[in-house]
Amino acid sequence: LSTSADIALDGTVFLLASPTTLLQFSAGKQESFLLPSIEPPLQHITRIWTSDESPTILLLEAEQKRIIVIDKKSKQLKKQFISESFSDLKDLLATKKDIFVLSGSSIYKIPLGTK
Numbered sequence: 751l752s753t754s755a756d757i758a759l760d761g762t763v764f765l766l767a768s769p770t771t772l773l774q775f776s777a778g779k780q781e782s783f784l785l786p787s788i789e790p791p792l793q794h795i796t797r798i799w800t801s802d803e804s805p806t807i808l809l810l811e812a813e814q815k816r817i818i819v820i821d822k823k824s825k826q827l828k829k830q831f832i833s834e835s836f837s838d839l840k841d842l843l844a845t846k847k848d849i850f851v852l853s854g855s856s857i858y859k860i861p862l863g864t865k
Contacts (some may be wrong), residue, residue, distance in 0.1 A: 754773075757799075759801075764798055766797075793814060797841055811839075813841070
């Protein structure tokens, strides 16, 4: 756990344990959390985000200029966003309707398309 790169909390704890591995802990015990098969394959997740009000986990892959949306319950890929505009991805967060992405000195708003 000392080498974890990022953490996200929603009542449980999600740790980015390696560039392609998420660990989930609840009440101090590790729970199974396998990321789905994603194309193109995951290479290096740099940030994760979720909240207790969000049904999703967001993964940021800066080098691939990609944001990945995973459903927490089904643990399946919901969406992914790839853009050449994401030249220097640094961080992200979401509301119920939108994802906000910090890329360099710009902030992008991406609609989630949920009601």
